[in-house]
Structure formats: C-alpha cells, structure tokens
Amino acid sequence: MISKQKFLHLGKEFLRLQSFSSNMNAKTGIVLLNMGGPERIEQVHDYLYKIMTDRDMIQLPIAQDILGPWIAKRRTPAVQKKYEEIGGGSPILKWTKLQGKLLCEKLDKISPQTAPHKPYVAFRYVPPFTEDAFIKLQKDGIERAILFSQYPQFSCATSGSSFNEIYKFLKNRTIPNGFKLSIIDRWPTHPLLAKCFADLIRKTLQQIPEDKRNKAIILFSAHSLPLKAVNRGDAYPSEVGATVHQVMQELNFSHPYQLVWQSKVGPLAWLGPMTDEAIKAYVKQGKKVLVIVPIAFVNEHIETLHELDIEYCKELAEEVGVEIILRVPTPNDHPLFIEALSDIVLTHLRNKIPVSKKFLNRCPHCVNVSCLNSKKWFSEICSL
Ligand code: FES
Numbered sequence: 001m002i003s004k005q006k007f008l009h010l011g012k013e014f015l016r017l018q019s020f021s022s023n024m025n026a027k028t029g030i031v032l033l034n035m036g037g038p039e040r041i042e043q044v045h046d047y048l049y050k051i052m053t054d055r056d057m058i059q060l061p062i063a064q065d066i067l068g069p070w071i072a073k074r075r076t077p078a079v080q081k082k083y084e085e086i087g088g089g090s091p092i093l094k095w096t097k098l099q100g101k102l103l104c105e106k107l108d109k110i111s112p113q114t115a116p117h118k119p120y121v122a123f124r125y126v127p128p129f130t131e132d133a134f135i136k137l138q139k140d141g142i143e144r145a146i147l148f149s150q151y152p153q154f155s156c157a158t159s160g161s162s163f164n165e166i167y168k169f170l171k172n173r174t175i176p177n178g179f180k181l182s183i184i185d186r187w188p189t190h191p192l193l194a195k196c197f198a199d200l201i202r203k204t205l206q207q208i209p210e211d212k213r214n215k216a217i218i219l220f221s222a223h224s225l226p227l228k229a230v231n232r233g234d235a236y237p238s239e240v241g242a243t244v245h246q247v248m249q250e251l252n253f254s255h256p257y258q259l260v261w262q263s264k265v266g267p268l269a270w271l272g273p274m275t276d277e278a279i280k281a282y283v284k285q286g287k288k289v290l291v292i293v294p295i296a297f298v299n300e301h302i303e304t305l306h307e308l309d310i311e312y313c314k315e316l317a318e319e320v321g322v323e324i325i326l327r328v329p330t331p332n333d334h335p336l337f338i339e340a341l342s343d344i345v346l347t348h349l350r351n352k353i354p355v356s357k358k359f360l361n362r363c364p365h366c367v368n369v370s371c372l373n374s375k376k377w378f379s380e381i382c383s384l
Pocket residue numbers: 156160232233234361362363366367368371372
C-alpha cells in the first residue's frame with residue numbers, strides 16, 4: 001500500500017510537472033489498466049489490503065474499513081503460500097509490460113500520425129499505480145492518453161474500479177490545455193481476440209491422442225462474481241458469454257463446451273456453475289477428457305497458475321479420476337493477441353469515439369456514488 005507521505009509527495013510531483021514543457025518524445029500514451037498481482041511475497045499483504053478495502057471491488061456488509069484489513073491480514077499467509085508455489089510472485093507485470101511494448105511498436109508502424117506511442121502500466125492493487133503512470137506520462141510530455149482496460153469483458157468490480165480510481169486521482173488536477181484523454185473500456189468480441197483463443201485451443205486439442213480428441217469438453221472458465229453484483233446489472237457475465245460464443249464460432253463449434261466460473265470467496269452466493277464442481281460433475285457423467293480455457297484472463301497469473309493448474313488440473317483431477325485435463329495458455333504475447341490490441345487502439349483512434357455510450361451508462365441498480373461522479377467527469381473530459 002502506498003503511504004500517505006509517498007502519496008502527498010507524488011501529488012506534489014504531479015502538480016510540479018504540470019508546468020513542465022512538453023518534450024514531445026512520446027506523443028500518444030497507452031495506459032494499460034489491470035488489477036495487477038504481487039511480484040514478491042512481501043507485497044501480498046498490501047495487495048490484499050487494497051482489494052479488501054476497495055468498495056468498487058468488494059462490498060462487505062459492515063465496517064469495511066475494519067473488517068477489510070482484518071480479512072487481508074488473516075488471508076495473507078495462505079495467499080503467500082500460493083505465490084510461493086508458483087515461483088514466488090505474479091508474472092502479470094512482466095506480461096503487461098511486454099504486451100505494451102509490442103503493442104506500441106506495432107502502432108508506430110500502422111499509425112504514424114499518432115506516433116510515437118509509449119506504454120504505461122496502471123495497476124489497481126500493486127505498483128505501478130495510477131499516480132505512477134500519470135506522473136511518468138506528464139514527464140514524457142504525452143499529448144494524448146488512451147486508457148485501455150486490459151480486461152476484455154467489463155465488470156464494475158475490475159475495469160470500473162480502475163476507471164473510478166483514475167477519476168479520483170485526476171478530478172482535482174488541472175488537465176493541461178490540448179491534452180486528450182480517451183477510454184477503451186471493453187472488447188469482448190474482437191475477432192482477433194477470438195482467433196487468438198481459437199488458435200490456442202486448437203493447439204491444446206492437438207496434444208490429446210487422436211482417438212480421445214473428439215471426446216473432449218471445452219470448459220471456458222472465468223472469474224465469478226457475487227450474484228448481488230450480477231443482479232445489480234454488471235455486464236461481465238453477458239460479455240464473457242459473448243466471447244465464448246465468438247471463440248466457438250471460430251472453432252466451427254467443433255466440441256461440446258460450457259462456461260463455468262472460478263475463484264469464489266466468502267459465504268455469499270456467486271455466479272455458477274463453479275469450475276471445480278463442473279469438473280467433478282462431468283467425471284460423474286463419464287466425461288473425463290477436459291480442456292480448460294481461461295477466457296477472461298489475457299496473461300498468466302495466480303488464478304491460472306495456481307487455481308487452474310495446481311488445484312484443479314492436478315489435485316482435483318487426480319482426486320476425481322479425470323483421464324485427460326489440459327489447460328489452454330492465456331494470450332500473453334501471442335502475435336494474434338498483439339494484433340488484436342493494436343487493431344482495437346487503431347479503430348478507437350479512427351472512430352473518434354472518446355468514450356463508449358455503454359461505459360457512460362450505469363448499471364440499473366448502481367448505488368455507488370463513485371460510478372455516478374466518474375462517468376459524469378469522463379463524459380465531460382474525454383476527447384480524441
Ligand atoms: Fe455498475 Fe456502478 S455498479 S455502474
């Protein structure tokens with residue numbers, strides 16, 4: 001967690017840099033938004049603390065400022081152990097930096113009029129944070145910043161939380177004259193994203209002996225949401241479903257498939273069926289050849305490397321007697337994925353729609369004043 005002192009220092013630094021003359025070395029900044037993950041074991045507590053006290057992400061029924069830190073402290077040792085088991089930290093920063101670098105190299109070639117492009121990472125719960133990205137951006141004399149959510153499917157708990165955080169950071173700061181800010185909030189059905197997933201699935205299916213390949217069931221697994229959030233109107237479940245359909249269409253509906261949900265925490269009801277329960281149930285039905293696709297993650301992190309690979313594909317699979325279970329890699333630096341990212345940015349620049357109408361419309365049952373204020377602010381400030 002960033003200390004109050006560091007935050008004040010960063011704030012002053014940002015204000016100081018507002019009078020900085022632009023050096024024009026980098027014209028367009030692509031700000032890659034994600035929740036992030038601890039790179040080192042020592043960061044796990046601060047990471048959990050920030051999640052548990054973020055009311056956009058989690059709404060505890062009472063005293064979140066007391067209960068949240070208590071839960072974070074209590075869960076730290078178990079979560080640290082999981083990070084130890086995947087090599088000591090999350091690779092999400094490594095992948096995001098590489099994706100940003102490859103994306104900007106491609107954009108420099110296909111969009112010379114907005115070049116040079118420079119990537120910035122803004123994570124929600126571990127460094128580099130929003131303020132780190134914006135201070136760099138200002139220092140680099142960026143003329144135009146595109147806030148690019150790295151969640152293909154929009155959820156108010158994830159993408160929404162990142163945008164609310166940016167609003168809170170920028171709302172009392174003067175945006176320099178001529179500076180352009182715009183938003184890419186979701187891209188669940190981008191054709192190249194579907195092609196990328198389809199390619200990864202095909203390659204994984206090839207690893208199954210030919211006589212068993214046709215028996216495989218494709219389980220698309222995405223992080224679940226509390227039903228309370230679903231019933232509030234969160235778009236995420238329908239957008240994940242749209243991605244699944246697009247990918248299966250790309251595969252010509254070659255295999256039976258099912259959308260399942262993972263990573264539930266706490267006693268409340270969450271969106272199901274849960275991934276582990278579905279694996280057990282299919283084995284009971286005699287369907288023991290399974291391919292798991294992390295459909296809402298674009299880079300490897302704890303939910304793929306630990307929950308899917310260790311807890312489900314190894315431990316659970318052995319326990320219930322799965323015959324073959326394979327996990328499809330996340331897009332990472334797949335060339336089709338980098339092409340998808342660059343096409344999304346290029347289309348955004350060409351379409352001249354600085355912020356989507358869907359983003360500006362709140363969930364029908366939203367009671368979060370941060371959503372109200374941030375969407376209003378973005379609608380006034382965004383331009384291309
Ligand atoms: Fe969805 Fe606020 S909870 S817009």
